[in-house]
Amino acid sequence: MRATACTIFRSVLHSRFRAAYLLLLLLWAPRLFAQSPAPATQGPLLTPAQFLGYELGTQFTPHAALLSYVEHVVQHSPSQMKLQRYGKTYENRPLELVYVATPDNLNRLEDIRHNNLRMTGLEKGTVQRQQPAVVWLSYNVHGNEAVSSEAVMEVLYDLANPQNQQMQQWLQNLVVIIDPCVNPDGRDRYAMWYNRVRNQQANASPYSWEHHEPWPGGRYNHYYFDLNRDWAWQTQQESRQRIVVYNQWLPQVHADFHEMGPNNPYYFSPAAKPFHADLTEWQRKFQNIIGDYNRQVFDKNGWLYFTRETYDLFAPFYGDTWPSFNGAIGMTYEQGGGGPAGIRYTKADGDTLTLAQRIAHHHATSLATIQAAADRHNDLIKEFENFYTNARTNPKGEYKSFVLAGSGDPGQVRALTQYLDRQQITYGFATKRSKLKGFDYTTGKTDNVQIEPHDVVVSMYQPKSTLVKVLFEPKSVLEDSLTYDLTSWSLPYAFGLKAYALKSRVEAAGSQPSAATVKGSAAAPTERPYAYLARWNSLQDVRFLGRLLQQGVKVRVAEEPFETEGQKYQRGTVVITRTGNEGLGARFDQLVRAQADSAGVVVQAVQSGFSTSGGDLGSRSVRPIKQANVAVLAGPGVDATAFGEVWHFFEQQLGYPITVIGTDYFSTVPLAKFDVLILPDGSYADILAERNLENVKAWVRAGGKLVALEGASRFLAGKKDFLLKTKPADSTAAKKASPYAALRKYADAEREQIGERVQGSVYRVQLDNTHPLAFGYGDTYYALLRDVPNYRFMPTGGWNVGVLKKNSYAAGFAGSKAQRVLNDTFVLGTQDLGRGQVVYLGDNPLFRAFWQGGKLLFGNAIFMVGQ
Numbered sequence: 001m002r003a004t005a006c007t008i009f010r011s012v013l014h015s016r017f018r019a020a021y022l023l024l025l026l027l028w029a030p031r032l033f034a035q036s037p038a039p040a041t042q043g044p045l046l047t048p049a050q051f052l053g054y055e056l057g058t059q060f061t062p063h064a065a066l067l068s069y070v071e072h073v074v075q076h077s078p079s080q081m082k083l084q085r086y087g088k089t090y091e092n093r094p095l096e097l098v099y100v101a102t103p104d105n106l107n108r109l110e111d112i113r114h115n116n117l118r119m120t121g122l123e124k125g126t127v128q129r130q131q132p133a134v135v136w137l138s139y140n141v142h143g144n145e146a147v148s149s150e151a152v153m154e155v156l157y158d159l160a161n162p163q164n165q166q167m168q169q170w171l172q173n174l175v176v177i178i179d180p181c182v183n184p185d186g187r188d189r190y191a192m193w194y195n196r197v198r199n200q201q202a203n204a205s206p207y208s209w210e211h212h213e214p215w216p217g218g219r220y221n222h223y224y225f226d227l228n229r230d231w232a233w234q235t236q237q238e239s240r241q242r243i244v245v246y247n248q249w250l251p252q253v254h255a256d257f258h259e260m261g262p263n264n265p266y267y268f269s270p271a272a273k274p275f276h277a278d279l280t281e282w283q284r285k286f287q288n289i290i291g292d293y294n295r296q297v298f299d300k301n302g303w304l305y306f307t308r309e310t311y312d313l314f315a316p317f318y319g320d321t322w323p324s325f326n327g328a329i330g331m332t333y334e335q336g337g338g339g340p341a342g343i344r345y346t347k348a349d350g351d352t353l354t355l356a357q358r359i360a361h362h363h364a365t366s367l368a369t370i371q372a373a374a375d376r377h378n379d380l381i382k383e384f385e386n387f388y389t390n391a392r393t394n395p396k397g398e399y400k401s402f403v404l405a406g407s408g409d410p411g412q413v414r415a416l417t418q419y420l421d422r423q424q425i426t427y428g429f430a431t432k433r434s435k436l437k438g439f440d441y442t443t444g445k446t447d448n449v450q451i452e453p454h455d456v457v458v459s460m461y462q463p464k465s466t467l468v469k470v471l472f473e474p475k476s477v478l479e480d481s482l483t484y485d486l487t488s489w490s491l492p493y494a495f496g497l498k499a500y501a502l503k504s505r506v507e508a509a510g511s512q513p514s515a516a517t518v519k520g521s522a523a524a525p526t527e528r529p530y531a532y533l534a535r536w537n538s539l540q541d542v543r544f545l546g547r548l549l550q551q552g553v554k555v556r557v558a559e560e561p562f563e564t565e566g567q568k569y570q571r572g573t574v575v576i577t578r579t580g581n582e583g584l585g586a587r588f589d590q591l592v593r594a595q596a597d598s599a600g601v602v603v604q605a606v607q608s609g610f611s612t613s614g615g616d617l618g619s620r621s622v623r624p625i626k627q628a629n630v631a632v633l634a635g636p637g638v639d640a641t642a643f644g645e646v647w648h649f650f651e652q653q654l655g656y657p658i659t660v661i662g663t664d665y666f667s668t669v670p671l672a673k674f675d676v677l678i679l680p681d682g683s684y685a686d687i688l689a690e691r692n693l694e695n696v697k698a699w700v701r702a703g704g705k706l707v708a709l710e711g712a713s714r715f716l717a718g719k720k721d722f723l724l725k726t727k728p729a730d731s732t733a734a735k736k737a738s739p740y741a742a743l744r745k746y747a748d749a750e751r752e753q754i755g756e757r758v759q760g761s762v763y764r765v766q767l768d769n770t771h772p773l774a775f776g777y778g779d780t781y782y783a784l785l786r787d788v789p790n791y792r793f794m795p796t797g798g799w800n801v802g803v804l805k806k807n808s809y810a811a812g813f814a815g816s817k818a819q820r821v822l823n824d825t826f827v828l829g830t831q832d833l834g835r836g837q838v839v840y841l842g843d844n845p846l847f848r849a850f851w852q853g854g855k856l857l858f859g860n861a862i863f864m865v866g867q
Contacts, residue, residue, distance in 0.1 A: 045076040045160055048153040056150050057356030058343065059198075060191035063093055063184045069153050070098060070180055077160040079103040080171070087241030090222035093184035095241060100159045100176040102168075105132055112175055113249055119381075120250055120327065120388040121463040122424060127385070133377035134251035136177040136328075137366060138319055141228045141256060143186020144218035144339035147355060148257035151362035152180045158367065167367075170374035177251065183220075183227050183238065190218025194342060202343035204352050211340045216640030218339060223652070224644025225848070228256070229485070231322035232471070233850035234422055235648075246323075247424050252380040253290075253373045254328045256319030257335075257362055262345045262353055264336035265304035266361050268294040271313045271320070271332070277477045278396055278466050279313060279324055282383040286329045289376065293368040303361060314478070315485045315760075316470045325467045327387040329380070333365050388463050395460035395469065399439070401506040402472045403430065405498035406454040411540030411600055413456060415852055416495050423471075425464045428508030430455040438502035439474055441492040442780075444764075444810060449500045457508035474501060475811045486760025486784070488812030489850075493762045493782040496853025528578070529605035531617055532592050533564075536572030536776040539653060539852065542859030544599035545574055546656040549627040551591055554580040557864060559772070560621040562614025565606050569614075572775025572864065575622050577609070625863055628705075630656070631671075632678040633687065635663035642681035642709065645846040649858065653849070663687045671699040676862055679712035681844060688715065697721055701834025707861050710787065713840045717791065723798040723831045724840050727790050727821070758785045758822070761812030765802040765827050765843075772864035773801045773830055773839065776856050782810060783827060784851050788818050789842035791826035802828035802843075828857070830865055837866035 049055045051069050061069075074081040082099040089095065099109060115131055117123040137155070139148035158167050159176065181187055190213065198210040205211075216224050221236055230239040260267070269287040291307055298305045311332050313321055320330035337345070337358045345353045373380060390396075406413055406429065420427050430451050438449045458468055470476070471491050478487055492499030534544060536557075548555050558573040581588045596603045609617035616622075630650070634643045650658040661669055666687065671677065677696070688696065700706050708716055717724040765781045767774040774781070781802060793800050804825045814822065827842045839861045845854025 136251040144190035145259035173377040204344035232317035235849035254323035259338040267334035395465035409537030411538035638682035681710035684715040700836035798831035
């Protein structure tokens with residue numbers, strides 16, 4: 001007993017995460033010492049129950065204890081297992097992988113990895129034909145779907161157990177990579193809560209406290225992002241670190257373990273429609289093969305399951321689809337249970353679902369997946385190599401090149417190329433001006449397009465061409481509109497860049513000339529310029545502004561276009577004059593240049609305040625920007641992911657301070673302490689009950705700025721003093737409706753409902769770019785609509801900055817009824833209220849942090865509007 005505790009204690013002390021783990025150990029210690037588990041580094045290999053001191057399924061295991069068992073198993077199997085720490089979470093919990101192979105294969109693990117990459121063409125060299133297949137199993141990407149990290153301990157024990165001859169036989173043909181917990185922060189948020197509130201004897205009643213997670217729940221990571229929707233975008237620290245290692249291997253099979261509502265049975269492949277058109281016949285076939293292995297186990301045990309429903313293979317950002325577009329057989333496994341289920345749960349049919357049952361099911365599908373891959377490993381290797389050979393030599397689709405205008409904002413172009421680098425997508429830069437025929441994303445038409453030198457060129461003739469096609473194609477073919485999530489995500493729209501899709505190959509070179517971040521007039525030195533000018537085009541520019549303000553630099557913004565020293569500048573240009581910053585002394589130039597360097601922003605040093613056209617730099621049209629004290633609401637009533645997107649934007653993308661205010665004490669907060677209050681998407685009827693709403697309005701009238709996103713805008717619409725109004729129902733359509741319209745088929749109910757929805761569809765929003773909310777944009781902005789903004793144009797007193805006119809659709813699915821509503825509709829704008837402003841964002845420009853083109857818009861709402 002004591003020896004085990006000391007061993008674990010010493011391993012914790014040697015961790016860089018000492019404080020967090022000591023706290024976890026103290027929470028876990030009573031049961032640890034009571035059950036007398038054996039030491040991690042002495043004696044035989046222990047089962048999970050022997051090591052933990054309790055049977056799996058009787059409580060949830062904290063992440064620290066989970067990793068302690070993982071380490072125990074690896075230490076007892078040094079010839080067959082290797083542990084790799086590949087990163088850490090935002091809350092400093094370790095992220096680890098376990099590699100499992102035969103002793104011979106473990107000794108040549110790096111050779112196997114490099115040979116695997118040679119099969120893809122991402123590495124050069126001779127491919128060795130004798131190669132084990134690589135299977136990657138990911139557990140607990142959603143923190144409160146906690147059963148899979150319980151099951152993984154049994155899986156690891158089976159893989160390490162020398163008495164398990166069947167498993168040892170399977171390993172002859174495989175390298176198995178196991179991620180025991182993809183989302184440790186979310187898991188511990190759930191596990192610690194549940195272990196704290198559960199009854200001594202788990203209460204199965206659905207009405208018991210232990211089945212009702214408090215806000216925000218454990219599903220998400222630290223910033224309340226859904227990591228299962230971040231595989232393609234890699235906006236989160238956990239995703240970026242994991243994908244670096246994933247791309248070093250590119251496995252043949254990837255399985256992702258989840259849970260769904262507790263009244264459901266178990267789901268495994270084959271998946272539901274729609275399948276993305278670029279999934280190969282082999283990938284579809286092997287989904288069925290693995291499904292057969294799972295079915296045999298479930299049939300033998302009499303366990304309920306379903307296939308070919310709900311979980312499709314269409315959008316590219318999941319743990320089944322993104323690996324699939326990288327050549328793997330990608331699968332989702334879903335066990336009924338999730339956060340509400342706890343240890344025991346009485347289902348609607350009266351049966352009791354237990355954690356032990358859920359563990360058994362995930363354990364069974366893990367082993368069946370390993371077995372299927374082992375039995376068919378030669379086929380997996382052959383088809384994997386074919387996938388990449390075809391990608392390089394005979395890429396799919398009508399388009400063979402995608403070109404993005406390099407003349408646009410350099411910060412946005414840089415953000416795109418950095419993203420392509422993370423995806424291992426190769427690109428080059430156009431070497432000459434040429435006119436070709438291609439699809440223009442801006443107009444939505446195929447026409448003659450002009451390619452300029454230094455435009456970014458992405459060729460389809462490369463190993464990652466399937467992923468390129470999926471991410472770049474203007475419109476994905478949707479075989480069935482009943483899909484699980486978004487239906488459009490094309491990168492040119494997401495990054496807001498002018499782009500073309502061409503059916504021909506475009507000549508490109510490997511590098512682009514680098515530009516200095518500080519430029520000056522050729523006629524004058526730039527050591528002590530009159531002012532620095534920074535164009536306003538992208539997130540990098542917002543970051544630059546935010547850093548200057550925090551350093552105490554006085555900054556102004558040009559509200560009208562102007563020309564000086566032979567260059568033209570548009571509205572939104574940031575003006576940093578020496579006058580007004582005298583207090584910084586010699587630090588002024590150094591500070592501006594250093595922050596420009598850090599943010600990756602090009603600033604122009606000018607020697608005069610005179611403009612050859614437009615206002616001079618001392619004009620009234622060049623007004624000050626003050627540092628804003630920003631607050632955001634969080635807590636019950638606010639959508640957790642919407643809040644997380646705002647929180648992440650400020651902390652991780654801008655590095656700008658923000659105060660989070662809880663909805664439970666919001667009524668007691670002196671709003672006069674803040675300049676900006678952000679209301680993320682949510683339900684505000686209780687949060688902004690009559691008295692609170694009046695207090696908010698009084699604060700705005702006194703000079704505050706209220707930024708209302710999505711549901712917050714809907715809540716304010718029609719309220720007294722707010723100019724935003726919803727459109728009336730279409731009475732003409734109601735009159736024309738057939739008297740038989742009410743005679744509907746029950747089986748068609750779901751399909752009828754989607755007629756009123758948009759499912760991540762791209763729409764072209766018309767902008768008034770003379771308004772500060774649209775500074776830095778052209779006359780359009782591509783919005784990713786997931787809801788129908790059904791608003792009238794605002795009357796006099798308000799500004800309709802972004803609207804949908806007729807025929808604004810660009811890509812994705814929108815139901816017929818939704819399409820009618822999405823004509824002549826307000827999307828974003830402002831109104832004055834007293835000395836303050838209300839900013840309405842009917843669309844969320846920060847959605848999942850991947851919609852890059854909207855981030856400047858949100859920056860405008862914070863820094864440019866109403867200063």
